Amino acid sequence: MIKLIGIAVVALGFALRFNTLLVVMAAGIATGLVSGMSFNAIMALFGKYFVENRYITLTVLLMLPVVGLLERYGLRERAETLIKRARAATAGRVLLFYTAVRQISIALGVNIGGHAAMVRPLVTPMAEAAAKMTFDRAALPADGAARARHGKLPEETVQAIRAHAAAAENIGNFFGEDTVFAVGAVYLIAGVLEAQGLKVSVWRISLWGIPTALIAFALMAWRASALDRRIVRDAAARPNAEDAP
Amino acid sequence: MKLLNLDVFYVVAGIFLVLVATRTALDRAHPTRWGSALFWGLLAVTFLVGKTLPPVVVGYFLLVLVGLAAAKQVGAKHEPGPTAADRIASAERLRNRLFAPALLIPATAVAGTLLLSKLHVGDLWLLDLANVTVTSVCLGAVVAVIAGLVVTRAPAITPVAEGSRLLQTIGWAIILPQFLAALGGIFAQAGVGAVIADLVAHALPTQFPFVAVLAYCSGMALFTICMGNAFAAFPVITLGIGLPFIVQRHGGNPAIMAAIGMLSGYCGTLLTPMAANFNLVPAMLLELRDKHAVIKAQVPLALGILAANITIMYFCVYRF
16 A cells, blocks of 8 residues: 555645756656665666656657748648638648547548647647638628728637647547557557467457547537537627737 | 667767856856856766766766755756747748758658668667667757758857757756666665555555555556656555556456556646646746646646546456
8 A cells, every 4th residue: 555655646746836847856766666676776767767668758859840840931820820721720620630630540541640740830830720710701791891900819719729639649649549551559468468378369459449439520520519619609708809018 | 789779969068067067167147057067068978978887976976966956056047038029031042941950750650660760781780779868859859950950051159059048947867867867776775665565555444346456556556756766666566566466366457557556647747747848847848837737737637537547447347
């Protein structure tokens, strides 16, 4: 039981909003000490796992220069211009389309996307531009004459769209993975079962990932349409967003 | 021999971090000039020579990084950057050519996975087969920077300057995923998982087939919430709850149990700040005010998928 002290430290530290790195290190040290490790042994474990897991940070780090460069030269603005040609585009549909692309490509064994490579430079500007069209339509007066269209979205709407964009990436990434083509997770599953003397074909494991993948997509469709309804409500509440400073 | 393995890209990332640290140290107007420079400099060392340093030395480096972050000595300078008008003008000048570098990243990932991984001259392979996906994505990022410089005709320092600005927006949170992976490793070494599996197994009436399924799926989700990683939870909860109760006691199908069990773990990943690379780093990257906004947006999804998993597993695992 005492070994669970690390989980308690994490829960308490997160609740009290201490610096997260500090909380994690304290939890590791506490767990190590109650398990009889020396302080240096704990530091060595931290160092070892930190170095072994550099690849998690690597892909984000290497993506930043190109994303920063393209943003400076107007990538987000270009993505907005492009989406405005698609009259049927809404923020929710943009996100749902992205989830579908992500689920299908990763099911075929190809990992395209990511929060740094796709969501920040391409997906969120497109979704925000689509939401802006919803606002512009709401701002049309009854006689149909177009009014000024250079306003900004309310900050709350932007925040909601971005949070859902990150979710769209995660859902597509997690729930496409274990279907059709066997990838990392499936081999891990097969390996763990085999170590217990259970021979299971990787194809059977992949097959049983499909129902959950479909349900995950359906739920994402529900969240995306809820987001669109919220944007319509926001637009109705502030139809003259462009008049605001 | 592998021409492009992870170590090559660790050095590339290390050089980028050295440049970030140097720029920060030279910037008199930076609010946390020396703290930030030290932070990115030490991180650069772990990328450049992390494998050759003794782990305990890296561990003490990490203590310094934590100290700097906790003392609020790692910050970002508020830089105005180019105005919206400039970016719109540039977007109108470059038009769709701007997409080419961005799309080269997934294109290289596809080409790398499907084609480049097969390229070799004798024993000299282009890509490291053990890490094809990650190396392909890294190669894509490097190719895209070069293409970006060609398309925009920007000076070569611009990617470093803009990348540095983005990196400082994310701040110390960028190493949180590695920290949490380390904590997961320490939990595993200390045997935390076995304690949890034992608790769940004894607290619930697992003689009922449905309770066994419920305990396994929620156990996977809960333990993933604690560890931040479904891969770490999977062996522990499967050996502690899944195999003894669902397969051995009630005769369930191990393939169905394991496949849906892992996906239940992913529901936990959607809910936990411990999975920082999926939930917290994106919140910083997308400049969200509430750093838990991504998790909050994912709560209905995670609970819905978990409920579906429990239902699917109960109706299929004892039948097929």
